[in-house]
Amino acid sequence: MTSIHHHTPDALLNAYASGNLPHPFAVVVAAHVSLCLECRAALEAHQTVGGALLETTDVADVSSSLKADIMAQLDAPAPVEPTYTRSGVYPGPVMAALKGKPPRWKSLGLGVRQCILSADKEGSTRLLYIPSGRAVPDHSHSGMELTLVLQGSFSDETGQFGVGDLEIADSDLEHTPIAGAGAPCICLAATDAPLRFTSFVPRLLQPLFRI
Amino acid sequence: MKLVTQTPVDVSEPVSEQTVWMIAIRDTRDRDAFARLFDHFAPRLKGFIVRSGTSSSMAEEIVQDVMLTVWRKADMFDPHRAQVSAWIYQIARNRQIDVIRKERRPLPEELGEDPGSEPDASQILAVDQETQRIRQALTKLKPDQRDIIQKAYMGELTHQEISAQTGLPLGTIKSRIRLGLERLRHELKELR
Ligand SMILES: [Zn+2]
Ligand SMILES: [Zn+2]
Numbered sequence: 001m002t003s004i005h006h007h008t009p010d011a012l013l014n015a016y017a018s019g020n021l022p023h024p025f026a027v028v029v030a031a032h033v034s035l036c037l038e039c040r041a042a043l044e045a046h047q048t049v050g051g052a053l054l055e056t057t058d059v060a061d062v063s064s065s066l067k068a069d070i071m072a073q074l075d076a077p078a079p080v081e082p083t084y085t086r087s088g089v090y091p092g093p094v095m096a097a098l099k100g101k102p103p104r105w106k107s108l109g110l111g112v113r114q115c116i117l118s119a120d121k122e123g124s125t126r127l128l129y130i131p132s133g134r135a136v137p138d139h140s141h142s143g144m145e146l147t148l149v150l151q152g153s154f155s156d157e158t159g160q161f162g163v164g165d166l167e168i169a170d171s172d173l174e175h176t177p178i179a180g181a182g183a184p185c186i187c188l189a190a191t192d193a194p195l196r197f198t199s200f201v202p203r204l205l206q207p208l209f210r211i
Numbered sequence: 212m213k214l215v216t217q218t219p220v221d222v223s224e225p226v227s228e229q230t231v232w233m234i235a236i237r238d239t240r241d242r243d244a245f246a247r248l249f250d251h252f253a254p255r256l257k258g259f260i261v262r263s264g265t266s267s268s269m270a271e272e273i274v275q276d277v278m279l280t281v282w283r284k285a286d287m288f289d290p291h292r293a294q295v296s297a298w299i300y301q302i303a304r305n306r307q308i309d310v311i312r313k314e315r316r317p318l319p320e321e322l323g324e325d326p327g328s329e330p331d332a333s334q335i336l337a338v339d340q341e342t343q344r345i346r347q348a349l350t351k352l353k354p355d356q357r358d359i360i361q362k363a364y365m366g367e368l369t370h371q372e373i374s375a376q377t378g379l380p381l382g383t384i385k386s387r388i389r390l391g392l393e394r395l396r397h398e399l400k401e402l403r
Pocket of ligand 1: 004036
């Protein structure tokens with residue numbers, strides 16, 4: 001836990017606490033907080049401010065029957081909700097996105113694989129598997145991209161990222177992440193817009209792989 | 212970034228009644244304490260929820276879900292880390308987002324208590340008092356400043372506003388929370 005160097009920026013934690021983050025980013029922030037005590041503490045500090053606002057907000061009268069309704073339900077059985085716990089390198093929120101099953105990898109060529117967790121108009125969430133020394137194709141972003149390392153490491157133009165580290169890339173960054181030595185790099189990546197590959201061939205592949 | 216100094220805990224002050232009620236709900240399933248907690252929080256929750264444009268009847272449904280979650284998940288309440296209002300705030304936001312998106316919002320893994328750890332009264336008091344100080348700082352803000360903060364915590368900020376990034380160095384989980392609170396309190400102070 002002590003080796004995490006790249007954390008969730010405070011503004012993202014605030015947005016996560018308030019529920020203001022698009023779903024793909026919320027998955028990544030929840031996964032990082034699962035691995036990082038520092039960001040968990042910062043998140044809980046934000047929740048405290050939220051609580052203080054709740055305490056000092058204008059009250060609204062509730063209907064007279066609400067309390068009795070709720071008190072009458074205290075003994076009713078609670079609805080059963082699925083809970084997902086960490087499995088191997090995958091934190092709880094990733095297991096939840098996988099619905100508790102192991103990832104189903106699809107090859108992107110040269111040993112690089114991906115498993116799409118979600119893709120819709122809000123953006124996409126995926127797992128990437130990059131063998132040591134291999135690169136994710138050179139690309140830039142039309143929006144924000146969050147990448148959380150779950151196993152191994154990668155480095156790019158901005159620095160080195162190990163397990164638990166979170167990289168934030170925006171539309172200004174064009175980068176080529178390369179997996180470090182040792183175990184294959186597995187990361188969780190989320191974007192709020194499709195990635196744009198800068199070389200010709202991968203751009204053709206984009207619709208195919210929904211990168 | 213400026214140095215943050217910890218404010219000493221005033222041990223002569225008792226913990227808040229909300230914290231006492233919540234511990235009674237958690238440890239002895241105390242219905243009277245739950246009724247008091249309802250009287251305190253339900254009108255605040257409703258006020259908080261209707262503020263974001265939710266209808267009165269929908270807001271009451273969410274209040275009901277939130278209060279039932281408080282009762283059912285009381286064993287997850289840890290006063291060393293969160294004051295009751297903070298815990299309820301997060302439950303309410305989660306519920307509101309689930310209702311809007313019609314799917315469950317991704318949540319971090321729960322942090323289990325250290326096995327065999329005893330309740331630490333001074334830590335509980337510290338969290339309580341820090342929350343109290345933040346509350347006071349909020350009430351002293353100018354209306355427009357309070358509005359910005361309120362927007363941020365009600366999820367009303369634009370994407371661009373979220374993208375502004377700052378770093379945040381803190382220390383171990385329990386003392387870290389206190390430091391985190393201190394830091395936020397300083398930020399609030401600077402807004403004034
Ligand atoms: Zn972190
Ligand atoms: Zn990228």
